[in-house]
Amino acid sequence: MNGLAGPAWSAPVADRGGAADDPGSTPRLPVGGRPSGGATRSGPGATTSAAARMHAVADGRGGTALPVLAGEGPLALRSGRPDGGGARVMVVGAMSAPLGGDRLRITAEVGDDARLTVGSAAATVSLPGRDGEPAAYDVRLTVRAGGTLHWLPEPVIAAHRSDLRMTTRADLAHGARLLLRDEQILGRHAEPPGRLTTRLTVHLDGRPLLDQALSFGPGAPAGWNGPAVLHHYRAAGQLLLVDPSLTPDTLASRPLPADPAHGRAAITPLAGPAVLITALAVDGRRLRRLLDAGRAEIEEATGS
Amino acid sequence: MTTTSELPTTAPAMTPATTPVTAAPGASDAQGAARTALLLLADGRFPAGGHAHSGGAEAAVADGRVRDAATLADFCRGRLHTTGLVAAALAAAATFGLDPLALDDAADARTPSPALRATSRKLGRQLLRAARAVWPDPALDRLAATRPRGAHQPVVLGLTARAAGLSPADAAQLAAYESVSGPATAAVRLLSLDPFHAAAVLARLAPDVDAVAAEAARTASLAVAEGPGALPACSAPLLDLGAEEHAGWPVRLFAS
Numbered sequence: 177m178n179g180l181a182g183p184a185w186s187a188p189v190a191d192r193g194g195a196a197d198d199p200g201s202t203p204r205l206p207v208g209g210r211p212s213g214g215a216t217r218s219g220p221g222a223t224t225s226a227a228a229r230m231h232a233v234a235d236g237r238g239g240t241a242l243p244v245l246a247g248e249g250p251l252a253l254r255s256g257r258p259d260g261g262g263a264r265v266m267v268v269g270a271m272s273a274p275l276g277g278d279r280l281r282i283t284a285e286v287g288d289d290a291r292l293t294v295g296s297a298a299a300t301v302s303l304p305g306r307d308g309e310p311a312a313y314d315v316r317l318t319v320r321a322g323g324t325l326h327w328l329p330e331p332v333i334a335a336h337r338s339d340l341r342m343t344t345r346a347d348l349a350h351g352a353r354l355l356l357r358d359e360q361i362l363g364r365h366a367e368p369p370g371r372l373t374t375r376l377t378v379h380l381d382g383r384p385l386l387d388q389a390l391s392f393g394p395g396a397p398a399g400w401n402g403p404a405v406l407h408h409y410r411a412a413g414q415l416l417l418v419d420p421s422l423t424p425d426t427l428a429s430r431p432l433p434a435d436p437a438h439g440r441a442a443i444t445p446l447a448g449p450a451v452l453i454t455a456l457a458v459d460g461r462r463l464r465r466l467l468d469a470g471r472a473e474i475e476e477a478t479g480s
Numbered sequence: 481m482t483t484t485s486e487l488p489t490t491a492p493a494m495t496p497a498t499t500p501v502t503a504a505p506g507a508s509d510a511q512g513a514a515r516t517a518l519l520l521l522a523d524g525r526f527p528a529g530g531h532a533h534s535g536g537a538e539a540a541v542a543d544g545r546v547r548d549a550a551t552l553a554d555f556c557r558g559r560l561h562t563t564g565l566v567a568a569a570l571a572a573a574a575t576f577g578l579d580p581l582a583l584d585d586a587a588d589a590r591t592p593s594p595a596l597r598a599t600s601r602k603l604g605r606q607l608l609r610a611a612r613a614v615w616p617d618p619a620l621d622r623l624a625a626t627r628p629r630g631a632h633q634p635v636v637l638g639l640t641a642r643a644a645g646l647s648p649a650d651a652a653q654l655a656a657y658e659s660v661s662g663p664a665t666a667a668v669r670l671l672s673l674d675p676f677h678a679a680a681v682l683a684r685l686a687p688d689v690d691a692v693a694a695e696a697a698r699t700a701s702l703a704v705a706e707g708p709g710a711l712p713a714c715s716a717p718l719l720d721l722g723a724e725e726h727a728g729w730p731v732r733l734f735a736s
Contacts, residue, residue, distance in 0.1 A: 384588070399557035447589075
């Protein structure tokens, strides 16, 4: 649907498995820094507009091919060792991004019966830009019938004074499978958070299945750090499994065991063939532990 | 001018919504009988069953997140700007005449907690029963027929407002206010809070309630052209997690 019909994708096939060789690679910078060089930043104050695209298709021999694998600038893509019949792709942060003002976009499409797993090499650190402009990061996922997408990136960290608007939209055909993880961390270690607004929208067979937005940090609507929303927790995450074999009886809704001083989480079936783990924790490590524990319970219940 | 032409010709003979959504919320625009309808719907004594629910306050009090008037105000503010905004926008969109079943699906997608989905449908069913007796309207009858187990409460509220001659802005105002009045009223019982202090919490939230209602009505007017996907989807993770725990308690004062 939106984002797939005609994305502003004019990227050269910039990277096919060699991001580490990119001479523009810049190590992730500490507080508020701006890289001095880089593939698409032409100077101080420049912002990046980058798009990455991948397309996985069944190769007809039980495997999955990647006829499109194209990244640019801070969104370099690297294909990994295939996993069973599935393809693997790693998003490699070739430079520090997003900075305020940046426009990043990743599009992934999984064809009929293809299997794709996507991860990222490191957390995405949202950093402030020079002019206080927000950055935008949009992820568009499409999975066709019988296709499977595991979208398991590392967390987004909202560094102090940063401002990022992130959207993730997944359009799933009837019979598609999706495992998606989405984690947000409120600031790097011992710093106050920047502003982050995220929205995760999943449609199954044209109907809305999950639509969840979260906004926190300076300038977010009041109450985000209060007792109804995040309270003392500094990390929020979701793990979503959409699978046509799930029924309302597969998994009863249940809280996951946790000490509320450190985190809390619950597994909840959605109003469709899907379950969601919602988790909050005081840090990213504990958040991941809760999501992993919930994922193990789901895998046990579904026998996958 | 009417704000929508979506209703079939069998639509109610009641006054259609005549107020542009850009009108200031607060219903100074509602005419005579409709203004009284607004008061009637906002009255906690309206027989729609809302008094049995704490809007998540009981779970928040139990684990110490809400302890006094100040933390109650924080709780209400967070609820208002997240699920309160979503409910207000859904209600306003229903008053505009968007397809109630599409809005019901949109409400499901915005409510990941099964306990909260069940609560919303139960409250919707109760409100629909009252509304059909008070403001008879074929649109309400159709919703009851297609969702016999109950539609989401904000969708029913929006259709009810329409049947009562209220505007989308009025519906948004009602839902936004309900999102804070429920927890504040419940906190009086849960914390033995001075009722004067609870009322003061609500009074101080009034500008926030007005702003959320206006934002909800604005996004609902966008949804008329763009569909329910244009409606906000703000979540409050602790309300979801608290609701799931609360639903498992053997004994509780409030149903949710």
